[in-house]
Amino acid sequence: xxxxxxxxxxxxxxxxVLADISVGIPAQGITAIIGASGTxxxxxxxxxxxxxxxxxxxxxxxxxxxxxxxxxxxxxxxRHIGMVFQEYNLVERLTVMENLLCGRLGYVSPWRAWRxxxxxxxxxxxxxxxxxxxxxGFANQRADALSGGQRQRVGIARAVMQEPRLLLADExxxxxxxxxxxxxxxxxxxxxxxxxxxVLVNMHDxxxxxxxxxxxxxxxxxxxxxxxxxxxxxxxxxxTIYGGEDWLH
Amino acid sequence: MTTAPAAxxxxxxxxxxxxxxxxxxxxxxxxxxxxxxxxxERLQSGLGNAAHFFSRLFPPNFSRSDLxxxxxxxxxxxxxxxxxxxIVLALPLGLAAARNLMPAxxxxxxxxxxxxxxxxxxxxxxxxxxxxxxxxxxxxILALTVASIGFIGKLFTEAIEEISDKQVEAxxxxxxxxxxxxxxxxxxxxxxxxxxxxxxxLDSNLRNSTMVGIVGAxxxxxxxxxxxxxxxxxxxxxxxxxxxxxxxAGEVFATAIRAIFIENATFADLFRRxxxxxxxxxxxxx
Numbered sequence: 190x191x192x193x194x195x196x197x198x199x200x201x202x203x204x205x206v207l208a209d210i211s212v213g214i215p216a217q218g219i220t221a222i223i224g225a226s227g228t229x230x231x232x233x234x235x236x237x238x239x240x241x242x243x244x245x246x247x248x249x250x251x252x253x254x255x256x257x258x259x260x261x262x263x264x265x266x267x268r269h270i271g272m273v274f275q276e277y278n279l280v281e282r283l284t285v286m287e288n289l290l291c292g293r294l295g296y297v298s299p300w301r302a303w304r305x306x307x308x309x310x311x312x313x314x315x316x317x318x319x320x321x322x323x324x325x326g327f328a329n330q331r332a333d334a335l336s337g338g339q340r341q342r343v344g345i346a347r348a349v350m351q352e353p354r355l356l357l358a359d360e361x362x363x364x365x366x367x368x369x370x371x372x373x374x375x376x377x378x379x380x381x382x383x384x385x386x387x388v389l390v391n392m393h394d395x396x397x398x399x400x401x402x403x404x405x406x407x408x409x410x411x412x413x414x415x416x417x418x419x420x421x422x423x424x425x426x427x428x429t430i431y432g433g434e435d436w437l438h
Numbered sequence: 439m440t441t442a443p444a445a446x447x448x449x450x451x452x453x454x455x456x457x458x459x460x461x462x463x464x465x466x467x468x469x470x471x472x473x474x475x476x477x478x479e480r481l482q483s484g485l486g487n488a489a490h491f492f493s494r495l496f497p498p499n500f501s502r503s504d505l506x507x508x509x510x511x512x513x514x515x516x517x518x519x520x521x522x523x524x525i526v527l528a529l530p531l532g533l534a535a536a537r538n539l540m541p542a543x544x545x546x547x548x549x550x551x552x553x554x555x556x557x558x559x560x561x562x563x564x565x566x567x568x569x570x571x572x573x574x575x576x577x578x579i580l581a582l583t584v585a586s587i588g589f590i591g592k593l594f595t596e597a598i599e600e601i602s603d604k605q606v607e608a609x610x611x612x613x614x615x616x617x618x619x620x621x622x623x624x625x626x627x628x629x630x631x632x633x634x635x636x637x638x639x640l641d642s643n644l645r646n647s648t649m650v651g652i653v654g655a656x657x658x659x660x661x662x663x664x665x666x667x668x669x670x671x672x673x674x675x676x677x678x679x680x681x682x683x684x685x686x687a688g689e690v691f692a693t694a695i696r697a698i699f700i701e702n703a704t705f706a707d708l709f710r711r712x713x714x715x716x717x718x719x720x721x722x723x724x
Binding site for chain 1: 602604605607608609610611612613614615617618619621622623626627629630
């Protein structure tokens with residue numbers, strides 16, 4: 190499904206943020222990436238859909254090397270990768286419905302999109318998804334009128350509107366309270382399961398990762414130092430990932 | 439026991455330069471007055487003349503109203519045509535000049551055009567166009583179009599350069615083509631400010647359109663200038679009152695546009711909520 194081979198990224202030459210990462214993501218289930226701040230989790234996720242340019246290596250997504258494509262090929266590949274952001278990244282001044290339909294912009298011509306002439310099928314699906322994420326009746330509200338949890342629900346719905354073959358989530362719950370965080374993870378996990386979309390999610394909340402992930406990748410200093418099911422994630426391993434041990438007790 | 443650090447001699451010791459600069463300014467003001475022969479006697483004789491002039495302004499004489507209305511109508515047409523043309527041209531130019539979205543080979547030439555359009559005062563540009571295309575409204579329209587491009591283009595570029603990258607990033611991540619990224623990720627973020635700039639420019643063009651006539655570029659300014667030269671001060675007064683009325687009407691119109699676009703007010707709301715319309719004023723004074 191997704192195969193990273195010797196992926197490296199340096200923002201400044203000589204100080205790699207990602208150092209020779211090789212890992213495969215299966216076509217099913219939730220893979221959580223945990224690790225301290227600044228270990229390259231976000232960079233890793235963003236390299237996959239090329240919001241960040243990788244320095245070296247291959248990113249094979251459905252057989253296409255994402256690191257090599259550009260222009261139209263890149264845009265077409267991005268259509269199949271949905272993304273959920275830490276700060277939701279909704280277009281604040283557009284309505285909830287318009288934000289959802291942003292997920293179809295890769296499929297609709299700019300001229301039609303400008304005139305808001307989306308295919309009726311897209312609009313029907315948008316209403317269905319709004320219902321699914323618990324925001325029925327919010328279609329005409331402006332995004333900046335919503336609470337954090339509601340915004341993230343719109344963010345998830347926008348990503349699912351793309352009918353993605355892979356869902357990336359960059360710290361999707363880090364700006365939310367603990368209860369809302371669990372609700373958002375449940376929503377995302379539910380959608381991933383029922384629609385068979387694999388999810389690659391960054392998080393720094395270890396308990397949340399253990400609870401929802403089928404597989405956990407632990408990152409430290411730009412490398413993957415742990416790769417296994419969540420129940421193998423013991424204190425010794427957490428110490429390796431995050432360093433120190435006082436915080437564990 | 440530790441000793442407290444020794445107190446410095448003067449806790450408010452500052453640089454002597456502000457004081458030196460103030461003295462230098464005072465000396466220059468006196469020198470400049472002497473150079474320009476501004477004296478108390480000159481001021482007194484000027485004020486006496488001013489009193490005579492103002493007494494001749496009243497009562498205003500509206501008897502030649504056909505000429506007055508023709509001039510005002512032409513000014514209004516110049517202002518609206520120049521604003522429309524200026525906005526239409528400034529939109530793509532301002533977008534092209536935004537360095538966060540466009541490559542340097544496009545943004546630098548666009549910035550150069552905008553700076554060039556801003557660098558000369560509208561009256562000077564109007565004189566140039568009168569020489570180029572001849573007397574009349576066309577020269578005024580072109581002059582104010584150039585001014586509009588300079589003003590709206592610059593502010594629009596700045597507004598685009600200040601947008602949140604996150605919203606743009608999210609649209610790019612969906613695989614949207616560049617034009618759709620602009621339409622969905624960029625324009626919604628700058629639209630209300632753009633309306634602010636555009637209505638402010640309309641206001642400004644309305645004022646300037648009453649003036650370009652002085653150099654022969656059409657509008658009420660020509661009539662005003664002729665009345666001054668014939669010492670028809672009561673007619674001058676009528677023209678000035680009419681210009682003030684026109685500008686005020688324009689101000690009301692601009693406020694209505696801003697309210698409708700920026701605050702989603704309905705037309706009826708405009709007459710209801712004075713306080714609600716006050717808070718959005720993004721534009722800079724020029």
